[in-house]
Amino acid sequence: MRTRVKISLLFSGMVFCGLSLLSATNVSADKPIHQVSSETCKTCHKDIYKQWKGSMHANSTAFKDPIHGTFYRKVVGDPGKEGVKTKSGKYPVCLQCHAPNAARDKKTKLDSAPAYSEGVNCVACHTMKKLVGVDATKGKLGLKAYETSTKLQGSGRHSNNKLASLAASGDDFGFGGEEDKKPNPHMGEAVEVDGKTIQSLPMESNPSHLRTSDACMGCHDKRNNAHGVPLCATGDEYIASNAQVDCLSCHMPMGKGFADHSMGGGHDMGMLQRAVVFYMDSKKNGDNINSTITLRNKQPHTMPTGAPFRNLYIKITAYDKDGKMVWENAKGHPAKQDKKAFMFLTLVDADGKPTGPPTAKGQGSDTRLKAFETRNFEYSIPAKDVVLVRAELYYNLLWPGLVKKFTKIPKDVTAPKMIASAENSL
Ligand code: HEC
Ligand code: HEC
Ligand code: HEC
Ligand code: HEC
Numbered sequence: 149m150r151t152r153v154k155i156s157l158l159f160s161g162m163v164f165c166g167l168s169l170l171s172a173t174n175v176s177a178d179k180p181i182h183q184v185s186s187e188t189c190k191t192c193h194k195d196i197y198k199q200w201k202g203s204m205h206a207n208s209t210a211f212k213d214p215i216h217g218t219f220y221r222k223v224v225g226d227p228g229k230e231g232v233k234t235k236s237g238k239y240p241v242c243l244q245c246h247a248p249n250a251a252r253d254k255k256t257k258l259d260s261a262p263a264y265s266e267g268v269n270c271v272a273c274h275t276m277k278k279l280v281g282v283d284a285t286k287g288k289l290g291l292k293a294y295e296t297s298t299k300l301q302g303s304g305r306h307s308n309n310k311l312a313s314l315a316a317s318g319d320d321f322g323f324g325g326e327e328d329k330k331p332n333p334h335m336g337e338a339v340e341v342d343g344k345t346i347q348s349l350p351m352e353s354n355p356s357h358l359r360t361s362d363a364c365m366g367c368h369d370k371r372n373n374a375h376g377v378p379l380c381a382t383g384d385e386y387i388a389s390n391a392q393v394d395c396l397s398c399h400m401p402m403g404k405g406f407a408d409h410s411m412g413g414g415h416d417m418g419m420l421q422r423a424v425v426f427y428m429d430s431k432k433n434g435d436n437i438n439s440t441i442t443l444r445n446k447q448p449h450t451m452p453t454g455a456p457f458r459n460l461y462i463k464i465t466a467y468d469k470d471g472k473m474v475w476e477n478a479k480g481h482p483a484k485q486d487k488k489a490f491m492f493l494t495l496v497d498a499d500g501k502p503t504g505p506p507t508a509k510g511q512g513s514d515t516r517l518k519a520f521e522t523r524n525f526e527y528s529i530p531a532k533d534v535v536l537v538r539a540e541l542y543y544n545l546l547w548p549g550l551v552k553k554f555t556k557i558p559k560d561v562t563a564p565k566m567i568a569s570a571e572n573s574l
């Protein structure tokens with residue numbers, strides 16, 4: 149470590165002597181911070197790395213996310229090629245959010261550098277300095293909605309002490325005790341860890357950005373398709389809800405002493421299960437059973453939120469004493485026979501006919517649960533032989549039509565997931 153520091157000091161001293169030495173400095177120069185791989189951060193921030201690695205942020209590129217990959221290849225092109233342009237000849241806007249480090253370098257071959265294929269990686273979020281503003285119609289989205297920095301941005305819990313301790317231990321960052329003490333590369337010098345040189349990763353404290361929803365809004369506020377139709381609008385939904393809690397209180401709770409980086413949503417069973425309150429009340433009334441199902445959205449954004457093809461549906465079934473099903477609200481999916489039990493957004497073409505996100509000219513009906521909405525569903529079920537009524541709530545990442553169409557996407561991704569259930573015995 150010492151020798152390396154000396155060498156770089158030597159070079160910077162000699163730069164004044166001539167241009168050839170300037171290029172010598174560049175040979176030993178560090179990578180620009182936005183090209184540093186998350187594997188580097190993993191050396192020390194093991195627990196955070198693990199949480200991030202399992203998140204959709206680490207799987208946000210067309211290579212890793214099969215749903216995004218299907219759309220990207222269809223609408224934009226090959227994620228393994230350089231110089232890919234949209235139909236209107238522009239740099240693909242998708243990458244401003246799905247592969248921000250590649251967007252910063254205007255590259256489209258996403259496997260040409262780890263920091264590109266890692267998608268929304270450590271340095272992507274930790275080099276965003278300030279939310280300048282989102283303007284979906286002008287393509288000021290994702291990375292372009294932010295002022296960025298060549299220094300890492302810290303949340304300020306540690307850097308308030310100017311990262312004073314050159315060596316840190318404890319389990320905050322997944323360090324395993326005294327022996328596993330790791331030096332701190334955020335002090336302006338390269339460091340040596342386990343025989344590996346880690347380049348200087350300078351950092352500044354920026355809590356006003358990183359401890360607020362600003363850290364998320366550039367990519368999550370809203371996104372329009374080429375015809376100006378809003379596709380995802382989580383941020384707008386949130387603003388309209390007048391909520392006082394920010395995204396981080398739910399999506400980055402403090403666990404193990406540091407902010408959790410799992411950032412789950414529609415791909416995360418745990419988050420889906422805690423998203424709603426779901427219960428049923430059934431009473432016999434003459435020849436019928438009157439069942440009321442209550443569904444409450446606990447979020448300051450719609451449920452489901454995000455990509456327009458997310459949807460929810462309820463299945464209600466009644467059983468006799470032998471466990472045989474004697475009644476159901478619909479055969480299979482309720483989309484046709486019990487439309488109110490299907491909660492989804494419709495995108496429509498110029499004639500008002502349902503269509504996909506790239507071709508939509510407008511929004512049709514929107515029956516998703518609004519922020520904090522409570523909705524009751526009433527059913528009258530023939531009481532004969534019924535001893536048990538059961539209600540199940542399903543979440544599906546894709547519209548049923550797309551599930552059928554996208555046969556190459558793994559079944560565990562496209563299958564509806566039961567996220568809540570309720571039963572009443574009679
Ligand atoms: C050689 C070990 C090491 C590596 C590699 C490393 N860090 Fe750190 N990092 C630390 C230490 C030590 C601290 C300070 C912890 C303390 O003071 O308790 C820290 C703190 C931080 C903080 C918190 C700052 C604050 O304001 O609270 C962030 C954010 C961070 N690192 C991000 C990164 C990112 C992103 C990378 C990869 C580009 C990275 N680190 C690579 C050791 C490392
Ligand atoms: C650089 C843009 C960017 C920033 C900044 C960003 N995200 Fe994301 N986020 C994405 C993208 C892209 C995806 C979708 C990945 C996919 O499904 O392919 C995503 C997905 C998610 C999901 C859905 C996960 C799932 O299970 O489907 C959640 C929740 C989320 N982000 C929360 C956050 C929060 C909270 C913040 C702020 C701390 C944040 N994001 C900041 C781009 C970003
Ligand atoms: C989607 C954006 C996003 C990504 C990706 C991301 N971070 Fe963070 N990180 C944040 C935000 C926002 C905070 C501040 C949270 C808070 O303090 O409430 C934070 C906080 C931290 C902290 C301080 C934790 C604490 O509570 O003291 C460290 C260390 C850190 N990040 C390291 C990393 C590393 C390493 C990676 C990659 C493996 C990474 N981050 C990826 C947004 C991100
Ligand atoms: C009260 C807790 C809470 C708050 C506050 C909150 N969320 Fe969520 N969010 C959830 C839960 C629970 C889910 C899972 C259910 C769902 O997908 O709607 C979720 C889902 C998501 C998803 C997943 C969408 C998808 O397609 O998979 C995104 C993106 C997201 N939230 C972003 C945000 C952003 C951005 C903010 C701040 C503006 C925010 N959330 C505020 C609880 C919260």
Ligand code: HEC
Nearest residue numbers: 213215216219220241242245289290367368371380454455
């Ligand atoms: C403004 C940022 C932004 C832009 C631009 C953007 N996306 Fe996304 N995309 C997201 C976020 C955030 C999510 C995940 C959370 C959600 O559902 O909102 C997402 C999710 C998706 C999903 C769902 C992935 C899954 O796992 O279910 C697909 C498909 C997708 N985007 C395709 C695209 C395509 C194709 C483009 C370019 C034409 C694009 N996106 C442009 C932010 C963006």
